[in-house]
Amino acid sequence: MVIFVHYFKSDKMIFYFTGTGNSEHVAHRLADLLGENVKNIADYYDTIYKGVDIDLEGNYLGIVCPVHSWGLAKPMARFLKNCRFKGFDNQKVFCVVTCGDTCGTADKQVAELLKKYNNIVCSKVYSVQMPNTYIVMKGFGTDDKVLADQKLQNAEPEIERIAEAIKSGSDYKHYVRGKKPFLKGRILYPLFMAFTMGDKKFFAEDGCTGCGLCAKKCPEKNIVMENNRPKWLGHCVKCLSCIHRCPARAIQFGDITQDMGRYYYRKA
């Protein structure tokens, strides 16, 4: 049972989750273009399980987050379930998901969660392709530099088109669902959420300098430093912030990631 005890007076109308910075960048660009403010939902981590009331002001309610296994990243799904938007007054509602490739049914999921828990209709869901970050399964990996740069270059005008469409209310559509979206989004996504969230395979190699950046940047507070080494606490959401951002490239996931690339969003 969720008990609503926290009330946030907020003028932050674009809520985002990010692991490796792609969605953070998109949220900030949209905020600039729409004249809104942004809020990282990781800031609600300590209270979200109890439920959070958020007072809406401004002209928009925006949700930005990465696609994980053809659905929403787990923390965003949890946020949409456990927060209550107060004072909803027909603000323009939109969601932008970032993906490496295709998005499955993340659009349906966000619309269903907003409707079910806040009775808010969200019919505008867009996707922006960004460099891929999924590296913890064999057969996957980061994009090579040429492709990653190309995606980053293409993303900028796409974000502008999306902002323009949100502003004007035009029926511009850009959402890349991919093949077999229902199989992926409705069957593989729940399996992924149920069975692949474990963090037992993460470890730090000898090159770890004990800098603690992994712990500091973990949006789930799932890492603590013990004897100058990261220790994962068992409630990982697989955003992969730790492994991609480690400045010593010392974090690995089992025997899968030794030869894989690393990526996080950096301003050019």
Ligand SMILES: Cc1cc2nc3c(=O)[nH]c(=O)nc-3n(C[C@H](O)[C@H](O)[C@H](O)COP(=O)(O)O)c2cc1C
């Ligand atoms: C656990 C996980 C699952 C992912 N699943 C998908 C997917 O189903 N489809 C896709 O196109 N990209 C997928 N990606 C790639 C991310 O959606 C993409 O790189 C995103 O822009 C990362 O955003 P962030 O930097 O804000 O975390 C996945 C990444 C991770 C870490």
